[in-house]
Amino acid sequence: MTSLFGLHRRTAMAAALAACAAWHPASAQGEPAGEPAAAEGSVDDDSGSGTDILSANTLSLILDARIVLADGNQSWLDGGFGKTRFDGKSDGDLQVLAVPVEAALIWQPRFTNSFVGNVSAAWQYGSDDEDFDLMEAYVTFIPPRRGSTNFAFKAGMYWPEISLEHATGGAWSTVYTITPSAINSWVGEEVKVVGVEATLFQSFGSQDLSLTAGAFGFNDTSGTLLSFRGWALHDVKNSLFNQYPLPPLNAFITGVQEDVTRSILEIDDRVGFYGRAEWRPVPSLVVNAFYYDNRGDPEAFTPNLQWGWRTRFWNAGLVADLGPDTRLIAQGMTGTTLMGFPGPPNGQRWVDTRYRSAFGLLTHRIGAGALSGRAELFDTNERGRRMNPAEDDETGWAATIAGRWPVWEMLTLFVEALHVESSRGARTTRLGEPRKESQTVLQAALRFRW
Numbered sequence: 001m002t003s004l005f006g007l008h009r010r011t012a013m014a015a016a017l018a019a020c021a022a023w024h025p026a027s028a029q030g031e032p033a034g035e036p037a038a039a040e041g042s043v044d045d046d047s048g049s050g051t052d053i054l055s056a057n058t059l060s061l062i063l064d065a066r067i068v069l070a071d072g073n074q075s076w077l078d079g080g081f082g083k084t085r086f087d088g089k090s091d092g093d094l095q096v097l098a099v100p101v102e103a104a105l106i107w108q109p110r111f112t113n114s115f116v117g118n119v120s121a122a123w124q125y126g127s128d129d130e131d132f133d134l135m136e137a138y139v140t141f142i143p144p145r146r147g148s149t150n151f152a153f154k155a156g157m158y159w160p161e162i163s164l165e166h167a168t169g170g171a172w173s174t175v176y177t178i179t180p181s182a183i184n185s186w187v188g189e190e191v192k193v194v195g196v197e198a199t200l201f202q203s204f205g206s207q208d209l210s211l212t213a214g215a216f217g218f219n220d221t222s223g224t225l226l227s228f229r230g231w232a233l234h235d236v237k238n239s240l241f242n243q244y245p246l247p248p249l250n251a252f253i254t255g256v257q258e259d260v261t262r263s264i265l266e267i268d269d270r271v272g273f274y275g276r277a278e279w280r281p282v283p284s285l286v287v288n289a290f291y292y293d294n295r296g297d298p299e300a301f302t303p304n305l306q307w308g309w310r311t312r313f314w315n316a317g318l319v320a321d322l323g324p325d326t327r328l329i330a331q332g333m334t335g336t337t338l339m340g341f342p343g344p345p346n347g348q349r350w351v352d353t354r355y356r357s358a359f360g361l362l363t364h365r366i367g368a369g370a371l372s373g374r375a376e377l378f379d380t381n382e383r384g385r386r387m388n389p390a391e392d393d394e395t396g397w398a399a400t401i402a403g404r405w406p407v408w409e410m411l412t413l414f415v416e417a418l419h420v421e422s423s424r425g426a427r428t429t430r431l432g433e434p435r436k437e438s439q440t441v442l443q444a445a446l447r448f449r450w
Contacts, residue, residue: 050113058109062171063448064102069094072439076229077126079245081427083420084441085126085234101125104171114143120171124236133239135171148203155196160214160274162187162290164317164329172237176372177402178416178443181359182231183333189225190263192238194218212276217266220296223309223337224261227353230394230424231378238263248430252386258305267308268297284321298338298349311337325365332358343385350386369405391429396422414445
């Protein structure tokens with residue numbers, strides 16, 4: 001069936017095309033329809049050099065400004081346990097903000113038709129010291145398509161293909177909502193890698209299959225935020241030198257862990273790995289599975305007390321076009337993360353966190369815009385001997401409604417209502433706040449893409 005949305009951008013060959021394509025402006029601003037249009041010199045065409053190192057066609061700019069109405073106690077970005085990017089007044093009541101939130105520059109040089117790069121850097125509101133910092137820097141090699149079997153390679157600093165809510169190749173921007181799910185918010189925080197990957201694409205008649213294997217480093221602290229803070233919902237993205245504040249820790253952990261975490265860090269000199277499989281049985285359905293293991297040494301640490309974490313997870317995703325204007329997206333993740341030394345009575349390490357989350361998102365196209373709704377659940381379960389389940393276990397849910405309308409060719413308006421309910425005992429024991437918190441964030445964003 002033919003869909004106005006087109007095939008999902010992560011179908012087997014489209015995933016390769018997305019890595020080397022120059023976005024159409026509408027697609028770059030969050031157009032769900034869009035597999036990016038290939039730049040001049042498609043990967044199907046091996047004629048000519050296809051070289052374009054620095055021109056207007058290789059540079060893009062994204063600007064994002066917002067009006068925000070938010071309540072809730074201190075945000076995690078300010079060292080609290082709040083689940084959202086924005087919070088309320090000091091007493092938790094509603095407050096209004098008008099703020100610029102992001103300015104990103106993307107450079108996509110094309111060295112040949114098959115060998116292309118992607119470099120993005122951004123300033124983000126509320127992110128560490130708010131410096132302009134590198135987000136992604138990678139190259140892809142995608143030979144011309146020959147027959148039913150094809151392959152691609154990728155190397156550099158990048159987010160692995162996990163999120164079904166972000167657009168590939170343009171500062172990792174969200175497509176359907178302003179705020180990604182808890183799963184993909186965490187991917188944005190702690191699952192960026194410096195690595196290499198190879199992908200095999202195979203067609204079987206009308207079906208497509210892709211298999212990806214990757215090896216990486218500089219991701220040893222992955223899991224720190226999930227354990228000490230829990231899940232969160234926000235669109236702050238990890239950058240090369242960025243660091244995140246941690247909420248108040250228990251007495252023991254305070255003595256062994258720095259009060260911030262740095263996500264791009266190599267501590268133990270071990271190589272991690274991931275694998276991804278994706279299958280498109282019919283044009284309207286895509287399913288995928290992803291496994292990640294950073295092989296971190298939970299006993300390794302730096303002089304300033306940044307620790308290695310052994311973090312593993314499974315992630316599964318589904319994208320189904322339910323009609324020419326309606327799409328269903330679902331994603332689920334479950335995993336574990338370990339830190340510290342083993343000890344009595346059962347050889348448990350200091351921190352042993354089990355985490356899981358799942359969401360379903362339905363989006364419907366209305367004229368040139370779209371309306372989307374998402375519901376999700378999340379929790380963590382602590383079994384470490386230096387953590388207290390009564391304080392550090394977490395449960396929660398969230399609901400999001402968002403709309404997207406193009407204002408003109410380079411400008412898109414997003415509106416969003418996000419509501420989060422969560423429960424964590426550490427709020428009471430360490431900050432004197434209620435264990436359960438209800439937070440609502442209303443946002444209107446103008447996203448400019450040149």
